[in-house]
Amino acid sequence: MSGSGGAPASAAIPPLDDAALALFAACQSAWEDDQRHDKFVKYCSAAGLLATAARQYRLHLDEHPGDPIATRMQQRILTMASMLLSTQKPARQPVTRSRGFVILVGLAALAGIIGAILYGQ
Helix, strand or coil: CECHHHCEHHHHCCCCCHHHHHHHHHHHHCCCCHHHHHHHHHHHHHHCCHHHHHHHHHHHHHHCCCCHHHHHHHHHHHHHHHHHHHHCCCCCCCHHHCHHHHHHHHHHHHHHHHHHHHHCC
């Protein structure tokens, strides 16, 4: 499947770094050990590699369809990514950049001019 510009969709997913590769290799050597999977996913979350971690489990599922551990870990990664996205809010614009602020300043300036004309004599 292609992403924008004709590049493969996987091109947007960064590769695992050396530490993540070592952690996933540890998972593969003792697949039933939940602690190894936890360490791998926690590391990937902290390193911004959740999409890459999910891809590793997807590749495992391609070779071992229905694997309960890979399925569970993919679901966990999805939940973690969803929580990260829901807690990230866009930065609010400063009040001084809002249309209401500009109108308020304009009205205050107009009131000042009118006041100066009426009471300045």
